[in-house]
Every structure is written in C-alpha cells, then in structure tokens.
Amino acid sequence: MSEQKGQVEPTHPAESSLARVRPPRYDFATFEAKWRERWEREKLYQVDLYHARRPYYNLMMFPYPSAEGLHVGNMYSYVGSDIHGRWMAMQGYDVFEPMGFDAFGIHSENFAIQRGIHPRVLTARNVERFREQQLKRIGNRFDWSHEVHTTDPRYYRWTQWIFLQLFKNGLAERKTAPVNWCPKDKTVLADEQVIDGHCERCGTLVERRWLEQWFLKLTRYAQKLLDNLEWLDWSERVKMLQRNWIGRSEGLEFAIEIDGMPDVRVQVYTTRPDTIFGMTFVALAPLHPLIPQITTKTQLADVAAYQQTANRLHTGTEHTMTGVFTGAYALHPLTGERIPIWIADFVLESYGAGAVMGVPAHDERDMAFVKAMGLPVRTVIVQPGSAHPAEEPQEAFVQPGVLINSAGYSGMTSAQAAGALFTWFEECGKGHRVAKYRLRDWLISRQRYWGPPIPIIYCQEHGAVPVPEEQLPVLLPDVENWMPTGTGASPLAAIESFVHTTCPICGHAARRETDVSDNFLDSAWYFLRYFSHDDETQPWDPDLLRKWLPVDMYIGGAEHSVLHLMYARFLTRSLHDLGHLEFEEPFKRFRANGMITKDGAKISKSKGNIVNPDSYITRFGTDVFRVYLMFMGPYQAGGDFSDHGIGGVVRFLDRVWSLVTQHAQNASAQAPQGEERRVIHRLIKRVTEDLATLKYNTAVAALMGYLNSLETRSTLTREELRTLLMLLAPMAPYITEELWQKLKHPGQNHSIHATSWPSFDAEAIGAETLILPIQINGRVRGRIEVAHDTPEAEIKSQALQVPQVQSLLATQKVTRMIYVPERLVNIVTA
RNA sequence: GGGCGGUUGCUGAAAUUGGUAGACAGGGCGGACUUAGGAUCCGUUGGCGCAAGCCAUGAGAGUUCGAGUCUCUCACCGCCCACCA
Numbered sequence: 001m002s003e004q005k006g007q008v009e010p011t012h013p014a015e016s017s018l019a020r021v022r023p024p025r026y027d028f029a030t031f032e033a034k035w036r037e038r039w040e041r042e043k044l045y046q047v048d049l050y051h052a053r054r055p056y057y058n059l060m061m062f063p064y065p066s067a068e069g070l071h072v073g074n075m076y077s078y079v080g081s082d083i084h085g086r087w088m089a090m091q092g093y094d095v096f097e098p099m100g101f102d103a104f105g106i107h108s109e110n111f112a113i114q115r116g117i118h119p120r121v122l123t124a125r126n127v128e129r130f131r132e133q134q135l136k137r138i139g140n141r142f143d144w145s146h147e148v149h150t151t152d153p154r155y156y157r158w159t160q161w162i163f164l165q166l167f168k169n170g171l172a173e174r175k176t177a178p179v180n181w182c183p184k185d186k187t188v189l190a191d192e193q194v195i196d197g198h199c200e201r202c203g204t205l206v207e208r209r210w211l212e213q214w215f216l217k218l219t220r221y222a223q224k225l226l227d228n229l230e231w232l233d234w235s236e237r238v239k240m241l242q243r244n245w246i247g248r249s250e251g252l253e254f255a256i257e258i259d260g261m262p263d264v265r266v267q268v269y270t271t272r273p274d275t276i277f278g279m280t281f282v283a284l285a286p287l288h289p290l291i292p293q294i295t296t297k298t299q300l301a302d303v304a305a306y307q308q309t310a311n312r313l314h315t316g317t318e319h320t321m322t323g324v325f326t327g328a329y330a331l332h333p334l335t336g337e338r339i340p341i342w343i344a345d346f347v348l349e350s351y352g353a354g355a356v357m358g359v360p361a362h363d364e365r366d367m368a369f370v371k372a373m374g375l376p377v378r379t380v381i382v383q384p385g386s387a388h389p390a391e392e393p394q395e396a397f398v399q400p401g402v403l404i405n406s407a408g409y410s411g412m413t414s415a416q417a418a419g420a421l422f423t424w425f426e427e428c429g430k431g432h433r434v435a436k437y438r439l440r441d442w443l444i445s446r447q448r449y450w451g452p453p454i455p456i457i458y459c460q461e462h463g464a465v466p467v468p469e470e471q472l473p474v475l476l477p478d479v480e481n482w483m484p485t486g487t488g489a490s491p492l493a494a495i496e497s498f499v500h501t502t503c504p505i506c507g508h509a510a511r512r513e514t515d516v517s518d519n520f521l522d523s524a525w526y527f528l529r530y531f532s533h534d535d536e537t538q539p540w541d542p543d544l545l546r547k548w549l550p551v552d553m554y555i556g557g558a559e560h561s562v563l564h565l566m567y568a569r570f571l572t573r574s575l576h577d578l579g580h581l582e583f584e585e586p587f588k589r590f591r592a593n594g595m596i597t598k599d600g601a602k603i604s605k606s607k608g609n610i611v612n613p614d615s616y617i618t619r620f621g622t623d624v625f626r627v628y629l630m631f632m633g634p635y636q637a638g639g640d641f642s643d644h645g646i647g648g649v650v651r652f653l654d655r656v657w658s659l660v661t662q663h664a665q666n667a668s669a670q671a672p673q674g675e676e677r678r679v680i681h682r683l684i685k686r687v688t689e690d691l692a693t694l695k696y697n698t699a700v701a702a703l704m705g706y707l708n709s710l711e712t713r714s715t716l717t718r719e720e721l722r723t724l725l726m727l728l729a730p731m732a733p734y735i736t737e738e739l740w741q742k743l744k745h746p747g748q749n750h751s752i753h754a755t756s757w758p759s760f761d762a763e764a765i766g767a768e769t770l771i772l773p774i775q776i777n778g779r780v781r782g783r784i785e786v787a788h789d790t791p792e793a794e795i796k797s798q799a800l801q802v803p804q805v806q807s808l809l810a811t812q813k814v815t816r817m818i819y820v821p822e823r824l825v826n827i828v829t830a
Numbered sequence: 831g832g833g834c835g836g837u838u839g840c841u842g843a844a845a846u847u848g849g850u851a852g853a854c855a856g857g858g859c860g861g862a863c864u865u866a867g868g869a870u871c872c873g874u875u876g877g878c879g880c881a882a883g884c885c886a887u888g889a890g891a892g893u894u895c896g897a898g899u900c901u902c903u904c905a906c907c908g909c910c911c912a913c914c915a
Contacts, residue, residue: 022868240834241910249914270915283915321913346913356915364831365913438914561910595909631855633842637835645842645856647868652855686846698844701854708854773850775896783850818895823849826895 021620021647026657028621032734036136044751045097045141049531049544052094057548058085059527059587061556061564062100062148063135065126067111070134072611072629072641073557073596073603079626080593080635080696081555082140086730087691088553089141090757096548097141098530100148101127104156105519106185109450110202113483119450120478123151134614139622139733141753146530150522155529156452157473158539159522162571163444164455164466171217171574172444174464178287178349179443181209186484187447188213210287214454214515215441221570222246222437228569234590235636241561247438252422253353254431256282258294259329259338266290266330266341269352269436272362273425274417277406278380280370281358282330282341283323285349294341296327306343321346321365321372333430334407344369352436360396367396380405381414442567444518449482449491451516459503459510468504474512490514524567527551527586542582551587558592565590591694594638603641611641623732624649630696630731652704653735656728659710660721660739667718667743677764679709680723684760687727696731703728718743723758774799775826784825792819799825 039045047055060081063074082097089095103123112119127149135142149155166172179188184204194206226246229239251271258264266282284291286307295303306324323344330339346365347356360370361379370377379393381401400414409417425431445454453474455467467474477498482491492498492514503510531544565587572586595602598609616625628649633639672680683706690699706724710716721743729736729752740752772795774782782802786795796817800806816828 020868237834237909244833244911247911247914251915268915272915344913346915348914351914353915359915363915365915368913436914438911558909600908631842639842642842648855697842698854701844704854771850775849816895820849820896824896826849828895 021643021650023620024624024650024654024657026654026735026738028623028734031738032139032622035734035737039751040144043145044753045143046145047094047096047143049096049548052096052547054093055548056085056088056093056095057527057551057553058082058088058095058097059551059554060097060099061554061560062102062523062526063130064102064105064107065123065130066107066605067122067126068605068610069612069614070130070138071603072598072613075138075613075625076596076629076638077555077557077593078135078138078140079629080694081553082138083626083630083691083696083730084553084555084694085141086733086753087757089753090726090730090755092756095141096530097143098146098148099131099135099140099142099144100526100530100533101130101150102519102523102526103127103149103151104451104516104522106187106446106448106450107519109448110185112450118480118482120151137617137622138613139626141733146533148526148529148533150526153473153475154534154536155526156476156522158529159452159517159525160455160467160472160474161469161539162525162575163517163521164469164472165578165580166216166574167456167466169574169578171220172214173217174212174214176210176212177215177443178208179211179213181207181211181488183207185448186488188443188445213443213445214456214513214517215443216521216570218442218566218570219437219439221573222248222439223435224573225439225566225569228573228585232585232590233588235558235592238558238561238565238590238592241558242566245439245562245566248435249438250433250435251352252418252425252431253434254333254425256330256333256357258341259331261294261328264290264293266294266355267353268355268357269434270357272359272414272418273421274400274403274409274412274414275359275362275380276332276334276357276421277403277409278359278361278378279332279339279357280360280376280378281366282339283344283347283356283358283366283369284326284341285347285354286343286345287349288343288347288354291326291343294326294328299325299327303343321369323369323373333425340375342369342373350440351438361393362396362398364396364398378405384413442518442520442570444521445515446518447488447490447515448484449476449516451519452476452522453492453498454513454515454517456513457501457503457510458513459506459508461508462503462505464513465504465510471504476516490516492516520563520567521571523564524571527554527568528581546582549581550583550585552589554587554590555593556590557595559595561592592636594634594636596638597640600640616643616646620646620650621734623735624653627653627700627731631700633697635694635696652707653732655707655711656724657735657739659707659716660725660743663716663721664739664742667716667721669718671719672717676717676720679706680720681760681762681764684723684727684758685762685765688757688760691730699727700731725752726755726758729753772799773824774802775824776828792821795819795825799827 058081060078063070085095085097103126108119108123112122115122150159163172180194181188182199182202182204184202185199188211189199189206194200197206198204199206226243226248229242232239249271251269252273253267253269255265256268258266266284268282291303302324303326321344323342326341326343328341330341331337332339346369347354358366358369360366360375360377362381367377377393379397380403381397382404384402403409403412403414403417406417409420412420422433426433453476455472455474457465457467459465477492477495479495481494485491485494499511499514501510501512502508528540528545528549531548532538532541535541568586572581573584575581576584597603598611601607601609603609603611613625624646628646631649671677683702686702687699690696690702703724710720710724725736725740725743733753737752771783771785774784784798784802786798796819814827818826818828820826
C-alpha cells in the first residue's frame with residue numbers, strides 16, 4: 001500500500017516492532033552462543049568461595065517458576081542487577097551472583113490442580129524451562145554451581161530446622177486466633193496476603209474464621225525491625241513502606257472499671273488521651289473475650305445474634321456502622337460517670353486492646369457510630385481562639401486544640417493535657433504510656449499439600465512436640481491424593497501413613513501436624529543457603545557466612561517491600577538473637593527497581609499482557625535487548641513496556657560494531673590528547689557515576705553520544721576504542737567481548753570482563769575552559785568563553801564587551817554585576 | 831480517608847541539584863543514493879513568527895539577579911495501606 005508522503009502515522013502503532021525492525025547486521029547468534037559456552041566451560045562466573053579476596057555478594061530475587069515463564073519485568077530486574085555485578089567485578093571484586101528457584105506454594109499448586117498434574121512434575125518442568133531457555137540467555141553472570149531449590153528435601157529440611165529453632169525459643173506458637181480463610185483455596189492466609197478483603201492468589205472474598213494455627217512472633221520484633229531501618233542503606237521508599245507496615249503509634253492504655261463488677265477491667269487504648277472527657281461510650285470488638293462476662297441477661301440474646309452477623313471480614317469499602325448494647329456500664333476513670341458499653345464491628349480485636357473509648361466529637365468513626373446508634377456527643381476540644389463549640393456538632397473535630405469541659409484540664413492545649421493525663425494515669429496506676437504496632441504475627445499454617453510439612457507431633461500426653469532434628473526432613477509424601485480435600489483440612493491429613501507416628505518423648509501413638517508452612521518462609525532464608533546448597537550436615541557454613549554476609553547489594557521489585565523483605569529481616573534477626581547468625585540484618589544495601597507495566601497495567605497472566613523476552617532475544621540478541629531495557633528510562637522508576645525504540649539500540653550496537661572493526665587495525669597506539677583526552681575522561685566519569693547510582697539510561701545515552709563523536713573522526717586511538725568497549729561491557733557483555741578480542745594485542749589473552757574498569761583523571765576534566773552565560777536582568781544575552789582560572793575582574797570586563805550586551809547598555813545603566821564563580825555573569829540595570 | 835511518588839516536545843526521556851530547558855533515542859518532515867533494503871546517508875524537528883524576537887516544564891501565586899528544580903494553594907495520575915482508636 002503506497003501512502004501519500006506527509007501523512008502522519010499513528011504515534012502508538014498497535015502491533016509489535018518485532019516484525020518491522022531489522023535485526024543487527026553482526027552475527028550475534030554465533031558469538032553470543034560461543035561466549036556463553038566458553039564462559040560456562042571456563043567457569044568464568046564461579047568464585048572460590050573460601051579464598052575470594054574481595055568478596056561481593058550480588059543478590060537478586062530468585063524467581064517463582066510459573067507456567068507463564070519469565071517475563072520482561074523479571075528480566076529487567078535481573079539485568080539491572082547483573083550490570084551492577086559485572087561492574088563490581090571489573091572493579092576487582094570477587095562477585096558471587098547465584099540463582100535458584102522458589103517453587104513451593106499455592107500458586108504452583110493451584111496451577112497443578114487446574115492441569116491435573118502433580119505439582120512436583122510441573123515444577124520440574126517449569127524450572128527446566130526457566131533455567132535453560134530463559135535465565136541462561138539473558139546474559140547474566142550467574143554461578144549455576146550453587147543453584148538452590150526450596151522444594152528439594154535437602155533445602156526444606158533446613159526450613160523445618162529453622163522453624164524448630166523458633167519453636168524451641170518461643171518464637172513460634174500455636175494459638176487460636178481469628179484468621180483469614182479463603183473458601184476457594186481452602187486455606188488460611190496471612191494478613192499480608194489479603195488484598196482488599198480478597199485472596200491475593202485467587203481473588204475470592206476472604207472469610208473470617210476462629211482457628212488454631214501456627215504463628216511466628218513477628219510482633220516481638222516490631223521495634224527492632226523499625227529501629228534498624230534508621231541505618232540500612234535501602235531505597236528510601238521501601239523503608240517508608242516498612243515503617244508504615246510496622247505502624248508504630250504511641251498512646252495511653254488504661255483500665256476501665258465496670259459498674260457493679262469490681263473484678264472486671266476493660267483495657268482501652270487511645271492515641272488521644274486529651275479527648276478523654278468527651279467519652280460517651282465504650283466499644284468492644286465483636287469477639288472481645290470479656291463480652292460473655294459483662295453482658296447483662298436482658299441483652300444476651302441480642303449480643304449473641306450480633307456476634308453471629310458481625311463475624312465477617314471488613315472489606316475496606318464497607319463503612320456501615322453496626323453494634324449492639326451489652327447492658328453494662330463503664331465508670332469513667334476521671335469523673336466516675338456511667339458510660340454504656342457497646343459491641344461494634346468497627347473495632348478490631350487484633351489492634352490495640354480490642355476496645356476503644358468512644359469520643360464522637362473528636363473521632364470520625366466514633367461520630368459515625370453515635371449517629372447510627374443515637375448516642376450523645378460531647379465536645380471537649382475546640383480550635384484555639386474559638387470560645388464555644390457548635391451546639392450539635394455534625395462532624396468530628398479531629399485536630400488538636402484547646403480543652404473545654406474537662407475539669408481541671410480545661411484551658412490546656414491538647415499536648416499539655418496529654419502529658420498531664422499520662423502522668424495522672426501512671427501515678428494512680430490506672431494506665432500507662434505504650435507503643436502499639438499495626439504489625440501482626442506471621443501466620444504460617446497452610447492447609448495445603450505443596451509446601452514443607454510443619455515438623456511437629458501431637459501427643460496426647462505431651463502436647464505439641466518438635467520432631468527431633470536428626471529426624472528431619474519430615475518428607476512431603478509423594479502421593480497421588482494431593483488435591484484439596486474440600487474439608488478445610490490439609491490433604492496430608494488423609495494420608496494415614498503420614499499422620500500416624502509416635503511421640504518422640506514417650507513413644508506412644510501420636511499424630512503429625514498436617515499443615516505445611518507458608519511459601520514466604522521458604523524464601524525468607526534462601527540467600528543463606530547458596531554457599532552450602534548441597535551440605536547435608538548444616539543449614540549454612542558459618543565461615544562462609546562470615547566472609548560473604550550480609551548481602552552487599554540486593555536488587556528486586558518494590559512489590560516485595562513488606563512481605564519478603566520483612567520476613568527475611570525478621571528471620572535473620574531472630575536467628576541472630578538465638579546465636580545462629582553473626583549479623584542482625586541480611587541486606588546491607590537494597591535497591592528497588594521500577595515496575596514494568598504493559599499498556600499501563602501490571603504484567604500478569606490474568607490480565608493477559610505477559611511480554612516474554614524470548615522472542616526479542618532470539619531476533620535481536622541478548623545485548624540489544626539488555627541495552628534496550630536499560631535505555632527505556634530510569635531503572636528505579638520502571639515504565640511501560642513498548643518495543644518502539646528498539647531499532648535505535650540495534651543501530652547503536654551495529655555502529656559500535658562497524659566502528660571498532662573498521663579501526664581495529666589502523667587505530668593509533670598513542671594516547672588521546674587535548675580535547676579528545678578531555679572528552680574521554682569526562683565520559684568515564686559520567687558512566688562511572690551513572691552505574692554507581694543505577695542510572696543506566698543516561699549511561700547508555702552518554703555512550704551513544706560518544707560514539708556519535710567518534711564517528712565524525714577519521715583516525716582514532718586504541719584507547720578510545722577500548723574505553724568505549726569497557727564502559728559498554730557490563731550492559732552488552734557479548735558484543736564487547738567479541739570486539740575486544742578483535743582489538744587486542746597478540747599475546748593479550750584475557751576477557752574484557754576480567755579487565756579493570758577505567759579510571760578517570762580529574763585533572764584532565766578540570767582543565768577545560770568555561771563557557772559563561774551572560775545575563776541581563778535574568779535574560780541570557782550572550783556567552784563568553786574564558787579559561788578556568790581567569791580572575792573575576794577580567795571576566796566582568798569581557799562580559800561587558802559582548803556585542804549584544806553593548807547594544808543593550810547603550811540605553812541602560814549598570815547598577816550591579818554579579819559573577820557566580822564558574823557559573824555565569826549577571827548584569828542588573830536600572 | 832491516610833502515606834509516598836509523580837505531571838517536561840508527537841513518544842521514551844535529559845537537565846552538572848538554583849544557572850543556555852528538551853541531552854540521548856524513537857517517530858515525523860524534506861532531500862540524496864540508487865533503485866526495492868525489515869535499508870543507509872544528509873538536513874530538519876517544542877510553539878508562534880519572514881525575521882529580530884516572543885512564549886513554553888499540569889494551573890495559579892511567592893522567594894530570588896535568575897525557578898523544571900525551593901515555598902504555598904489547586905487540579906489530575908500512579909503505587910502502597912486502609913474502620914489501626
């Protein structure tokens with residue numbers, strides 16, 4: 001179809017560029033395969049873990065080998081991390097860059113159910129594809145000799161071992177608690193796996209059930225996890241997410257007496273003690289343990305009925321206020337006034353004390369509740385300066401202010417009153433200042449098949465008994481009946497030979513725990529295992545950990561900011577406190593790469609927008625795709641994937657190829673001089689700084705600009721060509737190696753990846769002349785070029801000689817002249 | 831509702847951290863080469879204007895000799911959390 005010239009093409013062509021852009025002219029397929037094989041054969045990426053002199057642990061998040069395959073988002077993350085690793089290696093570090101697979105869990109199991117194939121079979125298939133067809137082709141310097149599999153009994157034996165260490169030290173406990181239950185997956189979920197009241201995996205509306213489950217005591221570490229964020233070198237936004245997730249707040253917890261029940265106290269928590277005189281009701285969570293005790297006879301039926309209906313999970317969008325009166329009255333701790341005690345489903349049993357003082361005048365939820373229930377409102381805080389409250393306030397005034405109607409505290413500011421009340425409560429022993437955390441304990445029980453069995457035995461006499469360590473692993477039975485039973489119990493519960501065992505203490509018949517542990521437990525310690533992946537005698541080698549840990553650089557997606565990263569920190573810290581690890585924190589530095597979206601949406605199978613890197617790699621080569629991904633935009637920002645500009649990178653590497661091959665023979669052996677020398681050092685500085693800060697996009701841009709300048713010249717020096725290749729090597733490992741070999745001296749026999757990163761000469765850069773803009777009243781009128789060390793007076797007089805300035809000054813008078821050193825000259829006129 | 835981040839040409843984006851806004855690419859337009867290559871090369875490309883020039887970094891104000899960058903107000907967008915007392 002011949003188009004009229006001048007016709008505008010749509011700016012967003014719907015079809016992929018795959019078919020429209022030509023592949024590189026150089027024979028990437030041959031040499032990429034050649035180097036891949038040679039490097040594997042020569043074990044280029046294997047480090048001597050014991051004898052490495054400058055160990056550098058470059059970690060990336062091992063994948064969950066799904067059926068959909070590795071997508072561009074994964075590759076983006078891995079390539080950016082690998083560039084960092086390659087760069088550190090060129091700086092002389094012994095970089096360890098291992099890889100493994102995280103394949104237990106509901107996601108794999110659900111897919112297996114859908115296909116009717118055993119998850120073990122499917123997992124093996126997916127892992128094979130991930131490793132051989134995908135991960136080995138993205139150009140990363142992976143050391144495959146330390147591959148880790150969480151589903152391998154040699155691995156999960158130690159996952160179970162870790163659980164036992166926590167159990168023996170009181171950090172794992174079985175307790176009855178309201179839990180999130182997914183009716184479709186037929187298992188409980190951690191709070192973190194419930195999104196907007198729905199199951200993270202299958203989207204089903206989650207129910208609330210009261211069950212006995214295994215928890216790891218994450219809350220015991222809330223403050224420690226918070227404190228260490230102070231000094232960790234992590235992306236600031238990830239630290240912020242963790243802080244919010246831990247959710248520390250400080251407030252007053254106090255006991256309220258009940259009228260006519262001298263033995264009963266209700267604990268209440270508030271962050272606003274200054275509003276205490278505005279309390280007009282007390283509200284308990286629907287499942288609060290004191291409800292049976294305090295409910296009066298007349299209210300029993302209503303309360304029981306209410307507890308039935310309120311036994312649901314709130315879903316963010318529902319804000320209807322419901323509640324029921326218990327019949328009991330609390331006594332106000334300061335005034336002795338009788339205050340009705342209600343049950344309300346807006347109160348969460350899992351936060352604070354599970355009970356709140358209701359101050360409708362100064363809390364939006366309390367206000368909504370009294371409006372629904374017809375309870376009174378009492379204003380006790382007003383804006384400073386305003387004498388009287390509105391007669392019948394319709395909205396809560398939630399800001400701090402000045403107290404009124406508050407006995408001896410009236411007239412104080414909120415802050416003063418809070419301080420005074422803290423003191424009062426502490427002195428009379430009725431309450432105290434406490435910090436509360438939003439963080440909850442980590443629920444790890446899963447009533448599923450595809451995970452490590454929790455290594456516990458239940459004995460009639462001895463209760464929950466840990467499986468002796470020498471009997472680990474508790475093998476996941478390889479059976480045909482692995483599908484969910486539909487009863488809510490784990491499929492393991494139906495396997496008689498698994499369930500029936502004997503008590504390790506008394507030898508009597510006993511039952512095994514039939515739940516498996518959460519997938520996040522597997523991935524919370526994998527980085528400790530790479531060094532001893534096949535060691536059957538210990539989880540890790542302390543000598544190697546001393547040498548290599550904590551992780552020097554961890555790069556991965558920000559979506560793991562609160563789950564994986566929090567659990568890994570918790571596990572590391574608790575194992576440290578138990579004497580198993582020498583360091584408190586697992587990851588010295590963490591950087592979150594940006595998320596890659598497709599057409600504005602998160603890449604996921606359910607959205608059907610998975611972009612697979614394989615076809616791009618096949619068509620354009622690994623180097624082109626790596627450079628293209630990094631050139632798209634700032635690495636830590638991510639972006640929307642489109643293959644729009646990939647032709648630009650193809651042309652770039654093609655031109656690198658032809659430039660180097662053309663000049664390989666005749667390039668001068670002399671060092672570049674003058675401006676050429678300055679340019680090359682400026683480039684080295686620029687690229688070095690960009691790599692250090694993960695600004696890969698501008699590093700590529702700088703190299704493109706340099707190539708443009710080299711192409712305009714007829715003779716080049718070897719140093720210029722070599723520098724170009726070295727600076728490009730971390731991003732495009734294959735083409736730079738191939739060209740390096742064409743360029744090298746006879747007898748020089750090492751890989752470009754074993755050369756040392758070029759350093760820049762600050763003096764060479766500093767010697768440049770300055771181009772100073774000349775402004776008049778803020779507007780640039782011209783420029784002058786002066787030597788670096790020209791005195792200020794000389795610069796000023798030169799500035800006045802600029803023709804544009806002269807013509808303007810013909811009509812105006814100079815009142816002031818400002819020279820900003822090395823920046824500009826500014827002239828201000830009357 | 832809360833927290834964090836963002837908004838720059840047709841598109842992805844740069845901007846030495848307060849100093850010539852749009853580097854480097856993609857796309858467009860004009861041309862050359864030859865001819866038919868999924869090319870390549872040259873020129874041009876923020877807007878308005880023949881020009882000198884003027885106007886432009888979501889909108890509006892402020893600080894400053896000078897603001898994309900700092901301050902305030904507002905409007906959108908994204909992510910995370912969300913009845914957390």
